[in-house]
Amino acid sequence: MTSEKRKVNPLTSELLTNIKLKAPAQYAAGAYGVKVALEHAIEEMGAVRAFQTLAKLNQKNGIDCPGCAWPDPDDKRSVLGEYCENGAKAIAEEATLKRVTPDFFAQYSVEEMSQWSDYKIGKSGRLTHPMVLREGSSHYEKIAWMDAFKMIADELNGLDSPDEAVFYTSGRSSNEAAFLYGVFIRAFGTNNMPDCSNMCHESSGKALSSTLGIGKGSVTLDDLHEAEVVMVIGQNPGTNHPRMLSALQKLKENGGKVITINPLEEAGLKRFKNPQKIGDLLGRGTAITDLFLQVKINEDIALLKAILKGLKAKEEAEGDVFDWDFIENKTSGAKAVLEDLEQYDLHELLERSGISKAELEEAVALLAPAKKIIICWAMGLTQHKNGVQNIQECVNLLLLKGSIGKQGAGTCPVRGHSNVQGDRTVGIVHGTSEALHAALKTTFGIDAPRKKGLDTVESVMAMHEGKAKVFFGLGGNFVSAISDTNYTAAAFQGCNLTVQVSTKLNRSHLITGKTALILPTLGRSEKDLKDGKARFVSVENSMGKVHSSQGSLPPASEHLMSEPDIIGQIAAATLKGRTSVDWIALGQDYALIRNKIEAVIQGFKGYNHRVKDAGFYLPNNARAGDFSKLPDGKAQFTVCNLPEHHLKADEYLLMTIRSHDQFNTTIYGLHDRYRGVYNERRVLFMHPEDMQKQGLEKLELVNIISEYDGVRRIAEKFHVVPYSIPKQNLATYFPEANVLIPIDAYADKSQTPISKSVKVRVEKRG
Numbered sequence: 001m002t003s004e005k006r007k008v009n010p011l012t013s014e015l016l017t018n019i020k021l022k023a024p025a026q027y028a029a030g031a032y033g034v035k036v037a038l039e040h041a042i043e044e045m046g047a048v049r050a051f052q053t054l055a056k057l058n059q060k061n062g063i064d065c066p067g068c069a070w071p072d073p074d075d076k077r078s079v080l081g082e083y084c085e086n087g088a089k090a091i092a093e094e095a096t097l098k099r100v101t102p103d104f105f106a107q108y109s110v111e112e113m114s115q116w117s118d119y120k121i122g123k124s125g126r127l128t129h130p131m132v133l134r135e136g137s138s139h140y141e142k143i144a145w146m147d148a149f150k151m152i153a154d155e156l157n158g159l160d161s162p163d164e165a166v167f168y169t170s171g172r173s174s175n176e177a178a179f180l181y182g183v184f185i186r187a188f189g190t191n192n193m194p195d196c197s198n199m200c201h202e203s204s205g206k207a208l209s210s211t212l213g214i215g216k217g218s219v220t221l222d223d224l225h226e227a228e229v230v231m232v233i234g235q236n237p238g239t240n241h242p243r244m245l246s247a248l249q250k251l252k253e254n255g256g257k258v259i260t261i262n263p264l265e266e267a268g269l270k271r272f273k274n275p276q277k278i279g280d281l282l283g284r285g286t287a288i289t290d291l292f293l294q295v296k297i298n299e300d301i302a303l304l305k306a307i308l309k310g311l312k313a314k315e316e317a318e319g320d321v322f323d324w325d326f327i328e329n330k331t332s333g334a335k336a337v338l339e340d341l342e343q344y345d346l347h348e349l350l351e352r353s354g355i356s357k358a359e360l361e362e363a364v365a366l367l368a369p370a371k372k373i374i375i376c377w378a379m380g381l382t383q384h385k386n387g388v389q390n391i392q393e394c395v396n397l398l399l400l401k402g403s404i405g406k407q408g409a410g411t412c413p414v415r416g417h418s419n420v421q422g423d424r425t426v427g428i429v430h431g432t433s434e435a436l437h438a439a440l441k442t443t444f445g446i447d448a449p450r451k452k453g454l455d456t457v458e459s460v461m462a463m464h465e466g467k468a469k470v471f472f473g474l475g476g477n478f479v480s481a482i483s484d485t486n487y488t489a490a491a492f493q494g495c496n497l498t499v500q501v502s503t504k505l506n507r508s509h510l511i512t513g514k515t516a517l518i519l520p521t522l523g524r525s526e527k528d529l530k531d532g533k534a535r536f537v538s539v540e541n542s543m544g545k546v547h548s549s550q551g552s553l554p555p556a557s558e559h560l561m562s563e564p565d566i567i568g569q570i571a572a573a574t575l576k577g578r579t580s581v582d583w584i585a586l587g588q589d590y591a592l593i594r595n596k597i598e599a600v601i602q603g604f605k606g607y608n609h610r611v612k613d614a615g616f617y618l619p620n621n622a623r624a625g626d627f628s629k630l631p632d633g634k635a636q637f638t639v640c641n642l643p644e645h646h647l648k649a650d651e652y653l654l655m656t657i658r659s660h661d662q663f664n665t666t667i668y669g670l671h672d673r674y675r676g677v678y679n680e681r682r683v684l685f686m687h688p689e690d691m692q693k694q695g696l697e698k699l700e701l702v703n704i705i706s707e708y709d710g711v712r713r714i715a716e717k718f719h720v721v722p723y724s725i726p727k728q729n730l731a732t733y734f735p736e737a738n739v740l741i742p743i744d745a746y747a748d749k750s751q752t753p754i755s756k757s758v759k760v761r762v763e764k765r766g
């Protein structure tokens with residue numbers, strides 16, 4: 001025992017792992033993808049368990065894939081498997097046979113484990129027992145569940161104000177767990193509910209609510225099959241939403257076209273060999289992208305303005321490009337947007353975006369006659385200072401084309417975590433609406449606080465300033481996911497208590513408050529039994545459909561509790577007689593929670609009945625073309641500005657992206673197969689001419705440096721990899737690079753960290 005601060009390392013190990021480079025892949029999936037998927041599954045689970053589990057993945061009444069939020073087909077599901085390579089990796093990671101037991105924690109100190117790589121930490125296995133790290137102690141030790149709940153209750157009740165606690169949610173929690181959690185937090189007295197969306201699609205939510213009146217996308221899977229043109233902007237579906245490629249393939253078979261806008265030519269968007277089609281496995285598969293526009297990082301607004309100018313010119317010359325009927329009856333603000341385009345010089349816009357006149361003309365030629373356009377996007381648009389406007393500019397295009405509220409057209413923000421959208425729907429938001437406030441009062445007799453709570457960046461700042469003293473995480477790995485790793489680590493270490501409800505060991509268990517708790521929980525794939533009866537949970541996919549998920553594997557340990565049970569127990573211990581809610585009963589009976597969700601949240605009528613089988617769609621005003629809740633009852637155009645970067649000659653914009661072998665901070669493996677990088681994560685993708693300018697050789701080691709407000713932040717030891725990327729642009733992986741992003745560098749309005757446009761310099765290592 002020592003009373004000194006623990007010397008823990010918030011960064012992953014900097015040891016290099018023997019890099020190999022190959023040419024980037026020319027297609028995604030194929031037979032090799034199937035092989036890799038099975039290898040991962042069999043290595044972690046053994047063959048029998050692997051095949052049994054994969055057979056249930058994404059089937060009706062089966063296990064909802066714990067990977068991304070891509071939807072399953074409404075009706076027919078493939079018997080060859082309704083999952084992708086990365087879905088198999090996600091399930092393998094959760095259903096692994098390795099265990100992190102009390103003996104494991106006795107063997108390794110927290111300081112020692114913190115020196116490991118994220119890969120090694122994650123591969124340690126599933127957590128089996130509730131564990132406590134006591135103040136001044138070097139090792140975690142076992143704690144009884146009831147003692148852990150009492151410790152949390154005592155700490156929360158000892159705070160000067162409920163606002164001194166923050167309650168994080170990562171998007172893998174079920175609707176039932178998230179709802180109960182939100183009700184408990186508000187009954188406790190705070191709206192401090194940062195969640196992973198704050199770092200993710202918050203910019204989409206803000207942009208879409210203000211323009212279309214709903215913070216979610218408007219399309220269904222069938223719409224994607226029927227569109228005439230789909231634009232895929234700032235998204236890498238081959239890795240992050242692999243089954244989206246099946247939808248794009250169907251679109252292509254129906255004669256639709258795909259325009260891809262990305263600084264990188266991602267393999268999955270070039271060509272796709274569908275593993276569910278024998279013909280594809282043997283043949284060449286389907287070419288996905290018809291027109292690839294290699295935009296410079298964060299110059300999408302410049303490019304979209306150039307496209308809008310092109311469309312406007314064509315409308316003026318030939319007509320029938322814009323949908324005037326729709327514009328006049330359903331929207332407001334078109335005139336201002338069209339007039340504003342006049343101030344921009346086309347050549348400057350093209351110069352900025354890095355697109356040629358000929359490419360622009362091709363884009364305009366594809367879009368001008370189309371009546372049904374869908375725009376899909378992800379982190380390449382949301383994680384910039386101007387993330388909200390990036391999306392508003394996309395909405396402008398769709399509105400001019402009348403491509404909202406009809407079949408085969410609309411918005412498609414592709415969500416990340418498998419239930420991030422559902423968590424939001426059922427109340428994980430750091431503010432309360434009057435409607436939610438009133439419903440909580442009627443249903444639970446709870447007077448929810450009205451004061452706006454803290455989002456993710458505000459929570460870190462509050463912890464850093466000593467204003468927040470307890471951190472509670474329902475899933476996720478907050479320390480590694482958020483920006484400014486060293487600052488965040490200090491913020492966590494200032495807390496009195498940090499609690500993580502988790503399935504697997506991660507860095508947020510090692511960078512902790514004075515006291516820390518790990519509460520191990522069931523994963524999606526596991527049987528959730530209560531008194532011998534199986535329970536199921538429900539989730540909402542990226543297209544607003546709610547459906548059930550039921551695990552089938554024996555739990556990783558007999559000591560695990562389900563998330564709703566854990567929350568029910570903590571609420572009961574903390575609030576004791578302060579509410580009349582039977583928290584423990586709710587935690588145990590998910591049907592009861594669903595009844596309460598139905599009472600509090602709109603759109604869940606008949607929840608318990610309708611959630612079975614294929615599930616049900618939630619109401620969506622944009623899909624229905626109903627803008628009555630917006631000013632003048634109309635969809636809103638927005639005049640957007642060009643971002644400013646002011647890059648000096650030796651400065652670059654860096655995007656921090658995902659490799660093919662990770663799920664956020666969980667590192668599945670060390671390859672990024674589609675980009676041709678093997679056995680190493682510490683890589684920096686750079687244009688060959690920039691390398692020459694800096695005097696750098698292929699694979700030479702560099703440090704990446706950012707300097708905001710005079711503060712120098714450094715990420716050490718990256719191999720330079722020559723790559724097809726625009727000049728003065730760089731790419732590397734997160735979370736390794738999060739150390740470079742200041743906590744206060746975030747998007748206007750959404751406060752999403754600017755993970756895709758970090759201003760940096762590159763230095764040779766001496």
Ligand SMILES: Nc1nc2c(c(=O)[nH]1)N[C@H]1C(S)=C(S)[C@@H](COP(=O)(O)OP(=O)(O)OC[C@H]3O[C@@H](n4cnc5c(=O)[nH]c(N)nc54)[C@H](O)[C@@H]3O)O[C@H]1N2
Pocket residue numbers: 067068069086200233234235236237239240241261262263264266295296297298299300378379380381415416417655656657658659660662663664665756
């Ligand atoms: N296997 C796997 N699946 C996942 C995840 C995972 O880590 N692994 N994470 C999940 C989560 S939480 C999320 S949010 C999603 C993320 O899904 P994506 O958003 O696809 O993930 P990123 O790797 O961050 O990639 C962003 C893409 O945007 C491009 N890009 C970056 N900057 C710009 C820009 O300025 N303009 C344009 N036009 N493009 C740009 C990059 O080149 C890259 O292709 O995936 C989800 N699914």
Ligand SMILES: Nc1nc2c(c(=O)[nH]1)N[C@H]1C(S)=C(S)[C@@H](COP(=O)(O)OP(=O)(O)OC[C@H]3O[C@@H](n4cnc5c(=O)[nH]c(N)nc54)[C@H](O)[C@@H]3O)O[C@H]1N2
Pocket residue numbers: 170171172173196197199200201379383416417474475476477478480481482483501502503504505506521522523524563656657658663664665666734735737738755756
């Ligand atoms: N620089 C940079 N930073 C980024 C991003 C980026 O593109 N660039 N992307 C951002 C985005 S889009 C997101 S969404 C965030 C992700 O941030 P988080 O959601 O916080 O991180 P994850 O890595 O998804 O969390 C993984 C951990 O979740 C736990 N877990 C897994 N399944 C379950 C479960 O079923 N229940 C519970 N209780 N726990 C579970 C495991 O212990 C695992 O270690 O990161 C953000 N950070």
Ligand code: SF4
Pocket residue numbers: 058065066067068069070082083084085086087088090240241242243244
């Ligand atoms: S596309 Fe996403 S949800 Fe579907 S199987 Fe793959 S990882 Fe899972």
Ligand SMILES: [Mo]
Pocket residue numbers: 196199200201415416417
């Ligand atoms: Mo995300």
